Amino acid sequence: MTPSTDPKVVLVTGASSGIGEATAGLLAERGHHVVLGARRTGRLKELTEAIRTAGGSAEYHPLDVTDAEQVRNFVDAARSRHGRVDVLVNNAGVMPLSKLEALRTDEWNRMIDVNVRGVLHGIAAALPVMRAQHHGQFVNVASIGAHQVSPTAAVYCATKYAVWAISEGLRQEVGGDIRVTTISPGVTESELAESISDPVGREEMRTYRSVAIPASSVGEAIAFAIDQPAAVDVSEIIVRPTAGQS
Template identity: 50%
Template structure:
């Protein structure tokens, strides 16, 4: 797997914990050059020490701020002179029934899950077009395929990620750029900690009893990156074997 990952310059948002952190650990072990962004710089700095990264390769940033996403990608160019992959991983899931009117949470999901992905694309795409190569990996969810009670807004954001990614796939072919959507099911991360609707939280806790480890996501991402340039893995949907939806 490391053959097509070693020495690639890979930018990851939301890298301080969960899926992003686990993916960073795996890719670093496979020889990738990483540039990591997240809001919790203390965790990023510890991760950088663990992975023996250049101290400049971690950056405190918020994906809802376009200039900060641009700064993260620019940092990769500054250090390594190119960007081979961006993983738009940062996300929120404060699911709730619509009649709870948790509008602030709706806004946060839209800002992080949709705008954050768009800002990542906007930051990386011009460099990749100039290089005539690259890969953009956007994180959706099984909720981007199936909507359930309490998940309307979250699912809406993840459907949007899939729609944006498919449009991007069609548009970037002239520059030899690859695009991948990763749609995981229940994975053990901090994502469910953002749920403030008590009824939804209880139901989600039961679903997540069989959650996969974050390493499952990291392995899927590494698989997509490791393919030869002529193979474009466009979407991977995976979930625990016992998860029925």
């Protein structure tokens, strides 16, 4: 694997599994320093040690993206230690699917808190830092659900459309110093489906996930966007299985 010619300090939320884990490992292999954030600190410790054993550079911090103060501390700790924050990958997300008629309002609120507010907390914490240093990049992980809606996924798709809309608005606002990339994965191997408590939603997802891409494929797309020259802003990438519709 060819190392990056411009190593960066990259913060990754939701880094304990799935896309976040794969992305952190891939970026570390390419010479970037990765800062892993998630709630499962035991898992983060294992991943950080594995990256270091393989010759990469990594650290981790406990992080609940629904807590704005924790997100600020996550960003501030990286800036204090390294003097800069080059990239924030807003990846943390949940997907407890169910039909609206199931009235799982607690799950709706959880998706809004993690998938939408979590991204906003990341922007609020990192944008002033990137403004002050006159460079930076946000990589916000949306979903194919930001572009199409399916039964049981109305609220999830709404949150991911919100991520797309927030990203596009941010891209237009920040101008030349800061880049904004939206990554919209199709069906991807991850633990997201484990959060589905509704039996109808679980069955829908079992069928939906019959064809899936590995999380590393999404990590490759993120790495591609990060490694472009500073004057190139890869605004959006959709990554999905060759087989299947989603």
